[in-house]
Amino acid sequence: MKFERYGIGIAKGLMVTLKNFLRPPVTLQYPEEKLITSKRIRGNELVWYVGKCTGCATCAKHCPQGNIEVVTHVGPENTYIVEKFEVDTGRCMFCGLCVEACPYEAIFMGRSYERATYRQKELVLSKEQLMLSELRQPSGYARPKIEALLPRQKLLLYWDREDGQKLRWFPWRKRSKN
Amino acid sequence: MTVMEQFRNWLAGAMPDWAAYILAFIVGVVAILIFALVMIIVFVYIERRVVGRFQVRLGPNRCGPEGIFQLIADAIKVFGKEDIVPSKGDFWVHFLAPIVTFVPALMIFAVVPFHRGAVFTDLDVGILYVVAISSISVVGIFMAGWGSNNKYSLIAALRAVAQAVSYELPVVLSVVGVILLTGTLSLNKIVEVQTIPLFLLTPLGFLIFFLGTMAEINRSPFDLLEAESEIVAGYQMEYSGMKWVLFYMGEYGHALAASSIITTLFLSGWKGPLLPPFLWFLIKVLIVFFIFMWARATVPRLRVDQLTAFAWKCLLPMALINLVLIAAEVIWFPEMLPWMMVVVNFAVAGVLILLWSRLFALGGGRVEV
Numbered sequence: 001m002k003f004e005r006y007g008i009g010i011a012k013g014l015m016v017t018l019k020n021f022l023r024p025p026v027t028l029q030y031p032e033e034k035l036i037t038s039k040r041i042r043g044n045e046l047v048w049y050v051g052k053c054t055g056c057a058t059c060a061k062h063c064p065q066g067n068i069e070v071v072t073h074v075g076p077e078n079t080y081i082v083e084k085f086e087v088d089t090g091r092c093m094f095c096g097l098c099v100e101a102c103p104y105e106a107i108f109m110g111r112s113y114e115r116a117t118y119r120q121k122e123l124v125l126s127k128e129q130l131m132l133s134e135l136r137q138p139s140g141y142a143r144p145k146i147e148a149l150l151p152r153q154k155l156l157l158y159w160d161r162e163d164g165q166k167l168r169w170f171p172w173r174k175r176s177k178n
Numbered sequence: 179m180t181v182m183e184q185f186r187n188w189l190a191g192a193m194p195d196w197a198a199y200i201l202a203f204i205v206g207v208v209a210i211l212i213f214a215l216v217m218i219i220v221f222v223y224i225e226r227r228v229v230g231r232f233q234v235r236l237g238p239n240r241c242g243p244e245g246i247f248q249l250i251a252d253a254i255k256v257f258g259k260e261d262i263v264p265s266k267g268d269f270w271v272h273f274l275a276p277i278v279t280f281v282p283a284l285m286i287f288a289v290v291p292f293h294r295g296a297v298f299t300d301l302d303v304g305i306l307y308v309v310a311i312s313s314i315s316v317v318g319i320f321m322a323g324w325g326s327n328n329k330y331s332l333i334a335a336l337r338a339v340a341q342a343v344s345y346e347l348p349v350v351l352s353v354v355g356v357i358l359l360t361g362t363l364s365l366n367k368i369v370e371v372q373t374i375p376l377f378l379l380t381p382l383g384f385l386i387f388f389l390g391t392m393a394e395i396n397r398s399p400f401d402l403l404e405a406e407s408e409i410v411a412g413y414q415m416e417y418s419g420m421k422w423v424l425f426y427m428g429e430y431g432h433a434l435a436a437s438s439i440i441t442t443l444f445l446s447g448w449k450g451p452l453l454p455p456f457l458w459f460l461i462k463v464l465i466v467f468f469i470f471m472w473a474r475a476t477v478p479r480l481r482v483d484q485l486t487a488f489a490w491k492c493l494l495p496m497a498l499i500n501l502v503l504i505a506a507e508v509i510w511f512p513e514m515l516p517w518m519m520v521v522v523n524f525a526v527a528g529v530l531i532l533l534w535s536r537l538f539a540l541g542g543g544r545v546e547v
Binding site: 017020026 | 228230231232233234235236472473475476477
């Protein structure tokens with residue numbers, strides 16, 4: 001005698017949905033709370049180190065779309081001095097080939113994802129904009145030595161919450177810190 | 179004496195009878211319209227939030243505190259939309275269809291008692307009026323399907339008619355059971371007679387009425403006439419702007435009306451301890467509506483043949499047996515104690531559901547009927 005045939009199946013389904021109803025929601029309230037990206041993520045931006053770059057333009061050669069523009073001149077110690085290092089991130093697809101190609105580890109993928117601008121031309125980033133800052137942090141992508149030093153992480157994206165990855169009923173409200 | 183009659187008599191002291199009659203009429207209509215429209219807005223908001231919670235998300239919560247102004251924003255958006263009439267469509271039929279669908283939902287509230295005696299017109303044939311009015315909206319849906327000159331709309335309209343014809347019978351038969359038990363057709367008196375809620379006395383009738391009204395107001399899982407996966411948006415497809423909103427409000431208006439009728443007939447209406455009667459009525463209506471939403475979040479949509487088969491092969495015979503059972507109890511055992519009736523009727527309902535479930539056996543990944 002199978003009880004699935006006597007309406008028990010619908011009752012079970014109702015209990016499943018009721019359980020879901022009583023669960024806290026998974027919705028992320030974006031501007032109030034943001035997901036943290038993993039330190040190894042192939043993110044949505046590039047970080048450029050002015051001290052490490054020799055102006056060899058390997059990155060520009062490896063870029064499939066030709067987004068990177070490097071202009072150099074010869075300096076006093078017979079080295080290149082980088083005049084211009086521009087990346088058109090509007091056309092960039094963040095494949096990471098420039099990062100993998102760089103022989104001096106002067107360019108990194110970044111961890112941030114909030115890159116929207118009001119003007120298209122603002123997406124063409126200059127030297128100064130590409131440099132390391134508080135908002136522009138490098139990730140360990142394609143840098144095995146650096147990656148080995150990073151703490152272990154399981155998730156690519158995770159909540160920025162004190163109580164770990166548990167779901168909460170009113171996640172956008174600031175929890176009072178005692 | 180109802181509240182309306184008292185109000186009319188009070189007015190008649192200050193003005194001629196005909197003026198008092200008209201003024202009382204206008205005040206009553208406006209009060210009912212305000213109640214219905216406010217409740218429709220509340221229902222839409224509740225449905226969006228609760229279905230969101232069923233899907234483990236939040237639902238609209240940005241516009242105003244907890245998103246309560248979301249519907250006002252939606253309304254403003256909809257007001258600005260272009261009203262498109264299909265060029266080969268029938269203009270007047272297309273124009274009238276939303277009105278014909280929406281107005282019956284409001285008309286039902288003329289006989290619903292909200293409080294002791296607080297009923298717009300205490301019709302002696304109240305429940306007959308409800309049954310008659312609630313099936314008019316199907317005409318509106320058919321007009322929408324016909325006037326749109328669209329094959330999917332027409333399919334939806336024909337489905338709506340088939341559904342309404344199928345589910346009207348079990349619903350009316352289960353209502354007859356209620357009438358036999360209470361001995362009156364007036365909704366006001368039905369509430370006053372109910373000492374214990376009738377869903378305990380006629381569990382099978384309650385179940386049949388619940389499922390049948392769910393099908394009649396076209397809520398999921400019986401929402402075949404707007405099945406997105408089959409016929410795009412069904413009868414609403416050629417509608418935009420305010421006409422579409424009328425359909426949408428009609429849908430929720432019918433849900434509200436159906437919840438009110440179920441509350442009145444089976445859940446003893448405004449009766450309840452401690453809290454004021456009107457609040458009890460609202461609480462019961464919301465509980466019924468929650469079960470509607472719960473079923474919507476749980477049960478997938480039926481096939482067309484399953485839908486009609488469920489009405490004709492399952493609900494109709496069960497409604498007939500239920501009617502005969504109640505009639506036998508009322509005629510032969512009028513002295514039967516209520517709790518004995520509860521036990522007997524629950525046992526019969528269980529047995530009948532078990533027997534009829536044999537017809538709907540699962541097999542090979544599809545339900546055979």
